[in-house]
Amino acid sequence: MENKxxxxxxxxxxxxxxxTTISRYFNDPDSLTLKNQEIIAQALKDLNYxxxxxxxxxxxGKSEFVGILLPNLFLNYYSEMLNQLLATYETFGYKFxxxxxxxxxxxxRKYLQELLAYKIEGLIVLSHTISSKELASYNVPIVAxxxxxxxxxxxxxxxxxxxxxxxxxxxxxDCDILIHVNSEVPENIPSYDRIRGFRDTCEKQxxxxxxxxxxxxxxxxxxxxxxxxxxxxxxDKYPGIRxxxxxxxxxxxxxxxxxxMREYGGFPDExxxxxxxxxxxxxxxxxxxxxxxxxxxxxxxEAMALLVSLMDERKKRKPKPQTELIHEKIAPVLMQRDTTR
Amino acid sequence: MENKxxxxxxxxxxxxxxxTTISRYFNDPDSLTLKNQEIIAQALKDLNYxxxxxxxxxxxGKSEFVGILLPNLFLNYYSEMLNQLLATYETFGYKFxxxxxxxxxxxxRKYLQELLAYKIEGLIVLSHTISSKELASYNVPIVAxxxxxxxxxxxxxxxxxxxxxxxxxxxxxDCDILIHVNSEVPENIPSYDRIRGFRDTCEKQxxxxxxxxxxxxxxxxxxxxxxxxxxxxxxDKYPGIRxxxxxxxxxxxxxxxxxxMREYGGFPDExxxxxxxxxxxxxxxxxxxxxxxxxxxxxxxEAMALLVSLMDERKKRKPKPQTELIHEKIAPVLMQRDTTR
DNA sequence: TTGTAAGCGTTATCAC
DNA sequence: GTGATAACGCTTACAA
Numbered sequence: 001m002e003n004k005x006x007x008x009x010x011x012x013x014x015x016x017x018x019x020t021t022i023s024r025y026f027n028d029p030d031s032l033t034l035k036n037q038e039i040i041a042q043a044l045k046d047l048n049y050x051x052x053x054x055x056x057x058x059x060x061g062k063s064e065f066v067g068i069l070l071p072n073l074f075l076n077y078y079s080e081m082l083n084q085l086l087a088t089y090e091t092f093g094y095k096f097x098x099x100x101x102x103x104x105x106x107x108x109r110k111y112l113q114e115l116l117a118y119k120i121e122g123l124i125v126l127s128h129t130i131s132s133k134e135l136a137s138y139n140v141p142i143v144a145x146x147x148x149x150x151x152x153x154x155x156x157x158x159x160x161x162x163x164x165x166x167x168x169x170x171x172x173x174d175c176d177i178l179i180h181v182n183s184e185v186p187e188n189i190p191s192y193d194r195i196r197g198f199r200d201t202c203e204k205q206x207x208x209x210x211x212x213x214x215x216x217x218x219x220x221x222x223x224x225x226x227x228x229x230x231x232x233x234x235x236d237k238y239p240g241i242r243x244x245x246x247x248x249x250x251x252x253x254x255x256x257x258x259x260x261m262r263e264y265g266g267f268p269d270e271x272x273x274x275x276x277x278x279x280x281x282x283x284x285x286x287x288x289x290x291x292x293x294x295x296x297x298x299x300x301x302e303a304m305a306l307l308v309s310l311m312d313e314r315k316k317r318k319p320k321p322q323t324e325l326i327h328e329k330i331a332p333v334l335m336q337r338d339t340t341r
Numbered sequence: 342m343e344n345k346x347x348x349x350x351x352x353x354x355x356x357x358x359x360x361t362t363i364s365r366y367f368n369d370p371d372s373l374t375l376k377n378q379e380i381i382a383q384a385l386k387d388l389n390y391x392x393x394x395x396x397x398x399x400x401x402g403k404s405e406f407v408g409i410l411l412p413n414l415f416l417n418y419y420s421e422m423l424n425q426l427l428a429t430y431e432t433f434g435y436k437f438x439x440x441x442x443x444x445x446x447x448x449x450r451k452y453l454q455e456l457l458a459y460k461i462e463g464l465i466v467l468s469h470t471i472s473s474k475e476l477a478s479y480n481v482p483i484v485a486x487x488x489x490x491x492x493x494x495x496x497x498x499x500x501x502x503x504x505x506x507x508x509x510x511x512x513x514x515d516c517d518i519l520i521h522v523n524s525e526v527p528e529n530i531p532s533y534d535r536i537r538g539f540r541d542t543c544e545k546q547x548x549x550x551x552x553x554x555x556x557x558x559x560x561x562x563x564x565x566x567x568x569x570x571x572x573x574x575x576x577d578k579y580p581g582i583r584x585x586x587x588x589x590x591x592x593x594x595x596x597x598x599x600x601x602m603r604e605y606g607g608f609p610d611e612x613x614x615x616x617x618x619x620x621x622x623x624x625x626x627x628x629x630x631x632x633x634x635x636x637x638x639x640x641x642x643e644a645m646a647l648l649v650s651l652m653d654e655r656k657k658r659k660p661k662p663q664t665e666l667i668h669e670k671i672a673p674v675l676m677q678r679d680t681t682r
Numbered sequence: 683t684t685g686t687a688a689g690c691g692t693t694a695t696c697a698c
Numbered sequence: 699g700t701g702a703t704a705a706c707g708c709t710t711a712c713a714a
Contacts, residue, residue, distance in 0.1 A: 007691055018701045023693060031699065053458040054404065055691035057395050058706045072424070074621075079420030083413070086441045090448075095455060098439055100427045114436060117394040220624060251625070258627045265606055280415075283561065284592070286599045286627045348707055359685045364709060372683065396707035399690045 006047045015043045026051075057119065062315070066307065067115035068098040069108065069127040076279040077294070078126060081145065084300030085124060091301075092308050094121070101127040116140065121314070122307045125152075128189070141310035143303045148188050153310070153326045155303040156190040162292040162332040163197025166246045166274040169290070171207055173272045173340050175244030178202055178209040181230055181256075182248040183216045191248075194276065198246055216252065227255045235263075243271055250275035250282040253289050257339065261286060273339040288337040299330050347388045356384045367392070398460065403656070407648065408456035409439040410449065410468040417620040418637070419467060422486065425641030426465060432642075433649050435462070442468040457481065462655070463648045466493075469530070482651035484644045489529050494651070494667045496644040497531040503633040503673040504538025507587045507615040510631070512548055514613045514681050516585030519543055519550040522571055522597075523589040524557045532589075535617065539587055557593065568596045576604075584612055591616035591623040594630050598680065602627060614680040629678040640671050 008022040015022075017040070024031050025040045032040070043049075057063045073079045086096055097118060099111040108129045115123065122141040128148060135142055136151040144154040163180075170178050180198045185191055195211065202209035212230055217223040234243060247253035253275030260271055267287050275282055278293030306326060313319050349363040356363075358381070365372050366381045373381070384390075398404045414420045427437055438459060440452040449470045456464065463482040469489060476483055477492040485495040504521075511519050521539045526532055536552070543550035553571055558564040575584060588594035594616030601612055608628050616623055619634030647667060654660050 005691090009691080019692080020694090020701055020703095021699085024700085027693080033699070036699085051458045052460065052691055053455075054395055054398050054460055055706090056693075058399050058708090059691080059693040061693095061706080063395065073420050073427075074424060076417075076420075079414050079417075079424075082423075083415065083420075083441060086414075086439060089440065090443075095438060095459070097436060098427060099430065100424060102431075114394075117392045118436070119393065119395055220621075254625060261602075261627055280561075281622070281625060284595060284622060286602055346707090350707080360708080361685060361687095361710085362683085365684085368709080374683070377683085393707055396690090397709075399692085400707075400709040402690075402709095 005052075006049045007052075010047060011040065011043050011049060014047060015039055061119075063119040063121055064094055065097050065115075065118055065120040066094045066304075067112075067118075067120040067123045068096050069111060069115075069123065069125045070098065070100045071103070071127040071129070073100055076281075077277055077296070080279075080296050081126065081300055084297045085304065087297075088301060088304040092304055094304070094308070101129055103129055105129050112138065121311045124303055124307065141307055141314065143307045143310075145299060145303055146190050148186075149190070149325075149327060150188065151325070153306060153322075154190075155299050155306065155328045155330065157294045157299065158329040158331050159191050159193035160197035160200075161329075162276065162294075162334075163194040163246070164201045165332065165334045166276070166292050167198050167201035167205070167207070167209075169274060169334060169336070169340055170244030170246065170272055171201075171205055173244055174242060175272055176208065176241035177238050178207050178244045178246070179212060179234060180209070180246045180248075181212045181216075181227070181252065184213050194248065216248075220251075223252065224255050227252060228259060231256060231259045231263075240270070242269070244274075245271065246274050246276075248276060250277045250279045250289060250291055253291065253339070254281045254285045257285055257287055257289065267339070271339075272341075275339075278333075278335050282335070282337070287339055290337045290340040291335050293333040293335045295330050295333060302328060302330060346393075347390045348393075351388060352381065352384050352390060355388060356380055402460075404460040404462055405435055406438050406456075406459055406461040407435045407645075408453075408461040408464045409437050410452060410456075410464065410466045411439065411441045412444070412468045412470070414441055417622075418618055418635070421620075421637050422467065422641055425638045426645065428638075429642060429645040433645055435645070435649070442470055444470055446470050453479065462652045465644055465648060482648055482655065484648045484651075486640060486644055487531050489527075490531070490666075490668060491529065492666070494647060494663075495531075496640050496647065496669045496671065498635045498640065499670040499672050500532050500534035501538035501541075502670075503617065503635075503675075504535040504587070505542045506673065506675045507617070507633050508539050508542035508546070508548070510615060510675060510677070510681055511585030511587065511613055512546055514585060515583060516613055517549065517582035518579050519548050519585045519587070520553060520575060521550070521587045521589075522553045522557075522568070522593065525554050535589065557589075561592075564593065565596050568593060569600060572597060572600045572604075581611070583610070585615075586612065587615050587617075589617060591618045591620045591630060591632055594632065594680070595622045595626045598626055598628055598630065608680070612680075613682075616680075619674075619676050623676070623678070628680055631678045631681040632676050634674040634676045636671050636674060643669060643671060 008019045011022050012019045029037055068085060070078050097115060101108045108127060124143050126145045132149050132151040142152045144152050146156055182195055216226045247256060253273055261267060275289045275291035278291045282289040282291045349360045352363050353360045370378055409426060411419050438456055442449045449468060465484050467486045473490050473492040483493045485493050487497055523536055557567045588597060594614055602608060616630045616632035619632045623630040623632045
């Protein structure tokens with residue numbers, strides 16, 4: 001019954017105004033007399049009007065859509081980032097069209113086409129499948145987060161600083177040997193700075209250190225096995241001295257701690273551990289884990305703020321093309337918990 | 342330079358066809374000769390055409406949008422559900438417009454209006470702020486997941502069966518006393534069946550049991566404190582006998598296990614624990630947790646399948662109004678790990 | 683197999 | 699302050 005949609009036309013007839021006036025009621029109400037505003041407001045209720053933003057978009061070209069391309073959602077980092085991104089709706093008003101990649105390049109390109117077909121005004125990419133060079137070619141404002149970003153803007157955690165903080169904390173804990181366990185991260189992605197930062201700091205502080213950069217597997221159980229091997233090799237190699245271990249993330253740190261707890265029936269003074277991310281597992285682990293906390297809320301906000309400024313520029317009559325890429329870094333926050341003193 | 346958008350009109354002129362023919366090329370290519378298809382395909386490339394689905398939607402009324410309303414994303418259950426929902430794009434082709442609620446009714450109603458303004462064809466609700474009665478009044482196909490669903494369709498885990506499985510597993514483990522720890526869940530939401538199922542099973546099997554239904558706090562630390570109290574009261578009340586404890590979810594189970602490990606320096610034979618959800622914490626905990634696994638992938642798929650059938654019905658010339666609500670239940674899968682034998 | 687022309691529900695431009 | 703009228707880019711009868 002109430003299924004026929006009410007349009008500006010219906011309202012215009014009902015109120016004896018023109019479509020134009022109805023449109024103005026929404027976009028510039030003050031240009032109408034107060035009385036007429038009320039008349040229209042009443043008509044809207046009487047007819048149970050439901051606005052149609054798609055028609056609006058077609059007419060004025062502003063979709064208020066932002067696309068989000070994610071690699072997955074089972075890593076807490078991505079789901080929390082999505083959460084914070086979506087939360088910016090309250091401040092910026094942009095609606096989000098979100099796709100989760102499969103890792104297959106063709107598939108993600110298809111997603112990108114869908115996004116473009118829906119006239120997104122901007123794009124946030126966390127997925128790393130499509131090169132920044134190709135992304136840049138689509139000629140839509142883009143901000144990348146924690147991925148290769150040579151040809152596009154980006155907001156990232158200051159990974160270098162984070163690694164520095166971790167190394168310094170371990171040094172302050174009087175560790176005799178500092179160890180960083182990570183996979184073989186490519187040099188062109190932001191998190192490679194965790195490796196650089198750790199190494200540089202150890203060198204600068206003249207600390208004994210070892211880098212264990214090796215394949216850590218792709219599934220949880222796989223990773224567990226790899227880390228188990230790493231653990232026993234460390235245990236054998238450095239018996240009796242204090243080992244400060246900087247793990248690549250909290251999940252890895254948690255696995256290591258479980259191994260230690262089971263081996264020693266407790267957490268011996270001989271170990272100090274720092275993770276990365278401050279994901280829930282860090283606080284929910286049996287021994288709450290010291291970690292380099294990423295400020296995901298801040299990253300998400302800054303990414304959207306930057307994107308919004310780029311999108312706004314495009315709406316100007318004479319938009320200045322972006323001349324220089326922006327790569328912003330957000331400082332991490334060191335969380336000292338029970339795996340360090 | 343390449344900024345002026347190419348439309349069907351441009352292609353029509355370029356190829357000396359009419360707009361209609363171009364449209365047909367996309368929607369019913371076989372109605373064109375092969376040769377002409379090729380001509381148009383070439384023109385598309387030459388002009389670098391970029392389709393505009395918004396215009397399409399305005400013309401044919403099918404937005405291919407589905408709205409998703411979530412309460413939050415920090416609970417793994419919701420982010421994983423979102424993940425699986427988004428993954429159905431590959432099978433159903435619907436795009437998702439997602440909003441994360443704040444718990445504030447007015448705010449969520451505003452989100453709903455946005456969704457309707459973008460002409461979503463259907464809605465998936467996990468958020469529980471707005472009553473199903475109100476939701477039903479918006480006259481758009483809706484499927485609810487794990488929330489109050491009196492007036493709308495829903496797909497839920499078979500919570501009753503899950504609780505039954507948990508209770509039976511504990512009984513098979515020769516527990517002397519069965520305990521269910523949960524908060525005071527309202528009776529009209531699906532997860533109340535975890536309480537009913539547990540109690541009924543204990544009664545039927547003539548097992549000793551106790552229900553501990555109490556406020557378990559809203560923050561992690563709060564919950565930790567509450568569960569600590571519960572743990573010590575259980576420990577005091579049932580010394581020396583085997584306690585089978587069914588926790589409301591894996592996070593709660595993990596907290597309890599950490600408390601036990603710290604109290605006893607290990608996991609004594611005197612305890613058996615079962616969680617609910619099969620969230621990552623269950624497998625990542627120091628003792629992998631036995632749990633009632635929710636089949637989130639299946640739930641998401643079934644929810645979309647149901648929604649799609651409803652949306653399809655609406656597109657028919659003479660749509661039958663839905664006469665009877667559908668409430669489907671998905672069987673959970675018992676995961677036996679190290680907190681039971 | 684292809685074309686004409688009238689929509690879809692807004693906004694934008696120009697008058698009055 | 700308010701109104702005509704032409705876009706916006708596509709689909710869909712109805713013709714041919």
